[in-house]
Amino acid sequence: xxxPRVLVVGAGSSGLAAVQQSLLAGLxxxxxxARPGVGGAWRYDPEPGTPRAHWSDDGWLALESPNxxxxxxxxxxxxxxxxxxxxxxxxxxxxxxxPFPSNVGLFAHHQQVQNYLEDFSASLRPYIRFNTRVTxxxxxLPSDPxxxxxxRRWFASLRSTHENDDTLDETAQFDAVFVANGHYSRPYxxxxxxxRSFPGEISHARWYRDAEQFKDKTVxxxxxxxxxxxxxxxxxxxxxxxxxxxxxxxxxxxxxxxxSPAALGIPWDAPDAPEYSNEVREVPPIKRVxxxxxxxxxxxxxxxxxxxxFATGYYFSFPFLSPAHEPFKSHPITYSPTPSGERGxxxxxxxxxxxxxxxDRFLFLLADPTMAFLALPYLTIPFPLAQTQxxxxxxxxxxxPLLPRPLTFAPDPSCADPLTGREDGAPESRGPxxxxxxxxxxxxxxxxxxxxxxxxxxxxxxKAVLGY
Numbered sequence: 001x002x003x004p005r006v007l008v009v010g011a012g013s014s015g016l017a018a019v020q021q022s023l024l025a026g027l028x029x030x031x032x033x034a035r036p037g038v039g040g041a042w043r044y045d046p047e048p049g050t051p052r053a054h055w056s057d058d059g060w061l062a063l064e065s066p067n068x069x070x071x072x073x074x075x076x077x078x079x080x081x082x083x084x085x086x087x088x089x090x091x092x093x094x095x096x097x098x099p100f101p102s103n104v105g106l107f108a109h110h111q112q113v114q115n116y117l118e119d120f121s122a123s124l125r126p127y128i129r130f131n132t133r134v135t136x137x138x139x140x141l142p143s144d145p146x147x148x149x150x151x152r153r154w155f156a157s158l159r160s161t162h163e164n165d166d167t168l169d170e171t172a173q174f175d176a177v178f179v180a181n182g183h184y185s186r187p188y189x190x191x192x193x194x195x196r197s198f199p200g201e202i203s204h205a206r207w208y209r210d211a212e213q214f215k216d217k218t219v220x221x222x223x224x225x226x227x228x229x230x231x232x233x234x235x236x237x238x239x240x241x242x243x244x245x246x247x248x249x250x251x252x253x254x255x256x257x258x259x260s261p262a263a264l265g266i267p268w269d270a271p272d273a274p275e276y277s278n279e280v281r282e283v284p285p286i287k288r289v290x291x292x293x294x295x296x297x298x299x300x301x302x303x304x305x306x307x308x309x310f311a312t313g314y315y316f317s318f319p320f321l322s323p324a325h326e327p328f329k330s331h332p333i334t335y336s337p338t339p340s341g342e343r344g345x346x347x348x349x350x351x352x353x354x355x356x357x358x359x360d361r362f363l364f365l366l367a368d369p370t371m372a373f374l375a376l377p378y379l380t381i382p383f384p385l386a387q388t389q390x391x392x393x394x395x396x397x398x399x400x401p402l403l404p405r406p407l408t409f410a411p412d413p414s415c416a417d418p419l420t421g422r423e424d425g426a427p428e429s430r431g432p433x434x435x436x437x438x439x440x441x442x443x444x445x446x447x448x449x450x451x452x453x454x455x456x457x458x459x460x461x462x463k464a465v466l467g468y
Contacts, residue, residue, distance in 0.1 A: 002149060003028040004175040004397055007156055009134050009320070012040020013117060014374040014386035015180035017095065018394070019124045021387065022178075025394035030172070031128040034075040034161050038121045038128070041078050041184045042114045048077035048207045058339055059196050061189050062350075063204050070319045070349045071135050074161050079184045079206040079227070083234065084110045087226055087264055087462060088381055095120060095387050106465050131161045138325035139368075140173055147173055153370055156320075176370040176397040178390065179318065183376065186317040186351050189310050190222075191339040194289040198308065205231060205311040211238035217252055217306035220294065222286070224258035228311030229265040232256045232280055233468055240276035253304065257283045257296065263379070266463055274468060316376070317351030324348070331357045331367035335428060343428050356424055359409040363389050369409050370397065 004027050008018045011033035022029035035043060051063040068076045085107045086093055090100040093108070098120055104112045121128070136157040144155055152173035159169050187204040195202070201217075205227040211234040221232045235254045243251055261267060268277040284297040295301045316334055323332050323346035334352030336344030355376060357366050365371040372393035375386040395403050415424050462468070 005030065005152060005173070006176045006178060006394075006397055007032065007134070007137070007154065007172070007174040008178045008180060009137075010040055010180040010182060011035075011038045011121070011128050011130075012042070012180065012182050013383050014182070014390070015040070015178070016117060016121050016124060017383070017387040018178040018180055018374060018390040019127050021390040021394040022397075023124075023127070024391075025398040025400055027176075027394055027398055029127050030174070031124075032132050032134050032156075032158060033128055033130050034133045036130050037118070038125075039114045039117050040182050042080060042110055042117060043078050044080045044082070044110060044114070045077035046082070046209065048209065051203055051207050053202060055196055058191075059193075060191050060337070060339060061195060061202065063187055063189065063202070063207075065207075071133065071159065072161075073163055074131075075133075076185060077206070080110050081205075081208050081227075081230070082210045084230065085466065086110075086113065089461065092381050093383055095383050107462060129158075133159045133161055134320045135159050135169065136322065136325070137177060137320050138322070139327055144173075145171070153368075176372075176393075178372055178374060178393065179321075180374045180386070181318065183314050183316055186315045186349075187310065188313050188315050188353060190312055191337075192286050192289060195308075197291050198289050198294075199292055200305060201307040203307060203309050205309065206314075208309065211235050214252075214307060214309075215242075218254070218304050219252070219307045219309050220255040220257060220283075220302075220305045221309045221311055222257045223311035223313070224256055224262040224265075225311065225313070226264050228256070228258070229262050231309060231311055233265070233276075236279040237274075237276045239279045243279075252306070253281065254279055255281050255283055255302065255305065257285055259285050264459070266459065266468060272463075315351030315353060316355050317349065319349035319351075322348045327365070327367040331365075333357045333365070337428060341428060353428055354415075355412075356415055358412050358415075360412050361389075361392075362412055363393065364396075364407075364409055366409055366411060369407070372397075 006022050006027045006029050008015050008029050008031040011031050015031055016038060019029045019031050049065045052066060054062045065076045067073065089106045090104055090108050094100055100108060100116055134156055138155055140151055140153060140155040152175050154174045154177050156172050156174060157169045160167055187206050189204065208231055214235060215238060219235055221228055232254060239251050239254060242249060266273050268280045268282060283300060287295045287297045292303050293301060294305055321328050321333060323329055332346035333356050334347045336347040336350055337353050338344045358364065359366050362376055363372055374389050375382045396407050411423050416422060
């Protein structure tokens with residue numbers, strides 16, 4: 001009997017885990033990767049270019065790289081910046097049974113992580129096709145060409161990413177699918193009243209590489225999670241070093257706008273915060289923009305900002321899972337955002353700010369559990385999470401006797417309307433996505449003290465090792 005064929009979309013950390021676990025479960029994996037090598041978001045692109053702005057009629061901003069295309073040509077630059085280090089100790093971040101090399105410190109530099117993934121993938125590369133995009137995945141139709149091995153559940157279209165390659169799309173069929181394309185490709189920029197009138201530069205953390213880019217610019221960083229904290233820290237440190245070298249110099253400022261205290265990093269006003277923290281002026285969210293005049297929710301106004309840098313995360317974007325095709329036509333997984341916060345139309349390439357239609361593990365497509373989405377939750381330890389999810393899904397796809405009983409699937413309760421209980425009626429809010437409540441965190445959701453202690457301990461350890 002032929003082995004079940006599985007498609008793995010992406011050869012980043014999650015896709016590699018899916019290939020490994022598919023082989024262990026006796027499946028036949030084919031991994032499709034748009035880039036020329038493994039690593040996904042960990043592959044560093046030193047020259048990301050300058051983002052281009054696209055405004056919708058209702059004033060919603062989208063940014064993309066020059067010549068960036070959803071379906072043709074090479075993929076966009078990764079979001080990796082030059083000094084990035086992990087905020088998870090390597091002893092926790094590693095795949096099971098595959099420790100980082102002994103010469104890698106507790107918080108690895110991004111190139112060390114990339115090297116680790118390349119080493120991990122050595123035996124998996126015969127199953128990976130590089131420089132190839134998945135453009136469509138849908139249910140197989142009776143009218144589709146029948147392969148010699150027989151029709152299978154999922155139909156996929158593949159396309160070369162080489163420029164000027166006019167080869168016709170290739171098609172293939174699979175019994176199951178791992179979606180592991182990551183969620184660091186399409187930047188999320190919140191709707192802000194009057195933003196289109198801003199005369200300065202607007203960018204996103206996906207295009208940030210180092211502080212040198214902004215040495216003579218006053219920057220407003222919006223967001224204070226991992227990238228927002230790091231960008232603000234680097235800009236403040238650069239300004240402070242120049243201030244120490246020449247106290248009389250006229251230097252730019254750094255503002256950071258956030259809705260709540262930083263979950264990562266040492267607060268700028270903490271007693272033990274580095275000296276450069278004094279360069280950071282913290283402000284609440286923006287209320288409105290009128291040309292160079294930026295007003296915040298507390299009434300404070302500034303007019304000296306040269307660059308607004310959004311560090312506000314990314315959409316969940318799956319351009320190959322179109323709502324024009326089943327099962328996504330009947331069961332959309334993302335909806336277009338609207339300025340009012342209401343749910344828009346089912347979305348394709350543009351993505352959405354939360355996921356719909358998944359099971360209560362935040363893993364399987366409820367309408368067809370032969371599709372699994374790896375490592376969607378934030379604030380987790382992604383490599384071992386993806387490996388564990390991939391193992392469960394691979395055993396399910398293989399109908400393996402190693403599972404004590406067949407899996408059952410229930411709706412994700414975080415998608416229910418909190419007032420009516422309607423199964424998929426929750427508002428389009430980033431809150432449940434960012435914190436992935438109640439299923440997304442990688443520890444017992446009832447054990448808040450353990451969660452708090454883990455965060456405090458990780459912050460203290462990072463400060464002791466890296467100084468921030």
